[in-house]
Amino acid sequence: MKKIMRKVSILLAAVLTVVSVAACSMKEPGSADTKPPASDSTEGNADESSAPAEAGSEDGKIRVGFIVQDLTINYFLSVVQGVEDFQDNYNMEVQVVDGHSDADKQVEAIENLVTKGVDCIVICPVDPVAPEAAVKEAQKAGIPVITWSEKIEGSDAWVAIDNYNYGFETGKIAGQWILDNLDNQEDAKVMYVYVQENEQLIQRGKGMEDGVASLAPNAQTIAVQSGNTTESGMKAVETVLTKEPDMNVIVCSNDSVALGAYEAMVSAGKQDAKVCITGLDADQKNLEYIANGTILKGTVDLSAYHQGDLLCDAVSQVLEKGTIEEPIYVKYSPVTEENVQEVLDQRESLGMN
DSSP: OHHHHHHHHHHHHOOOOOOOOOOOOOOOOSOOBOOOOOOSSTTOOOOTTOOOOOSSOTTSOEEEEEEESOTTSHHHHHHHHHHHHHGGGGTEEEEEEEOTTOHHHHHHHHHHHHHHTOSEEEEOOSSSSTTHHHHHHHHHTTOOEEEESSOOTTOSEEEEOOHHHHHHHHHHHHHHHHHHHOSSGGGOEEEEEOOSSSHHHHHHHHHHHHHHHHHOTTOEEEEEEOOOSHHHHHHHHHHHHHHOTTOOEEEESSHHHHHHHHHHHHHTTOTTSSOEEEOSSOOHHHHHHHHTTOSEEEEEEOOHHHHHHHHHHHHHHHHHHOOOOSOEEOOOEEEETTTHHHHHHHHHHTTOO
16 A cells, blocks of 8 residues: 555655657547546646656656546556556556545546646546536647546546346355355345446446355345445444344445445444445455455455556557447456455565455
8 A cells, every 4th residue: 555655745746857749530439438548646736837848758648637536446456557557568657636525526637637738647536417518628738538446438448347147146246245154035124335426336236246146145224325435334234233232234336335234344343243245446455355354254356456457558559550339348246255365466476465
C-alpha cells in the first residue's frame, strides 16, 4: 500500500511540459470500461493558465491521464500499481487523478488534462453520462478517450467488465457454501450489498442474486443494501443486524464492501459463527482472510494488477490504429479456500504482496 501511494504521489507531483496537441481521428467506440486520467493533484485541480502541450513529453514518452473513481477502494489502488509498473513497457508517462467518487471532479479532471495536452485519457467514470460533453471536447482537441468498467458513449475504446456474470460468480460461491454448510437452504438468510444507482453495478447485483439462486433457490433474501466502500459495507451490515441478528450470508459487490461486512460481523461477535461473506476483486487482505479460514469465504479475481497492462495496451492500440469498436473484456476467476493459496503464491512470486 505504501509503495502504491508513494508512486501515486510522485506522479501527481509531476509537472507536464505543454506546447500543442497531436491530432487523432475519433469515432464512436463499441464499449467503455477503462481507467481514468490524472492531473497534478489528487483533487483533479490543475493550473488553468497552462497552455496546451505538444503530444509526447520531452523525452518522447506518451503522456496518459488516468482518472480513477476512488483511491480509497483497494481495487483501484491495485490497478494503479499495475499501470505504474507496466507503463515503461509502452513508453508511457502516466498521471493519476483520484475522482473521489465525484462525477464533477472527473469532468474537471478531463478538462484539465485537455489543457495540458496529454496524448490520451483513460477514465473509470462515476457516472457514464456526466463526462460525455468533456469527452467530446477532448476528442476535438485530438485526444482519444478510453473508458473502463462503465461505458461513456462516444469514447474510443471500452475496457469492459461483464458485470452480470462477474456478480454471478461470487453468488455461486455463496450458493455452494449454503449447500455445503447448512442443513436446509431455507436456513440461509442472505443479504446483498451493491450500488443501486449505477446501471452496470445494478447488473452486477442481479448477477449476485441469480448466482445464489442457481444453487440455493430456497435461500431467504432478507436485505438488499447499497454500498461501495469498506465504511458503507460496515454500516449496511450493522443496520441489518439490528433487525436480522441471525443473518448468515452476505454477498458483496467488491472486496472493500466485503471487508466492511467482515468487520461488522466480527464486532457483533460472529467471527466464529457459521457465516459466509463473499466479495469481488480478490484484494490482498481478503485473500489472506480466506486463507486463514475466517467467515470471509470467497472472492473473484479480476486480475486488477494485470488490468494495468491491459489498459496500457488499449492506449497503445488506440493511438496506433484509432477507435476500437468491440469491448475489450477483462478476465476473472473465482477464489475460495480451495485455491486461495495458489493465488497468494503467484502474487508473491510477482512481488505483489
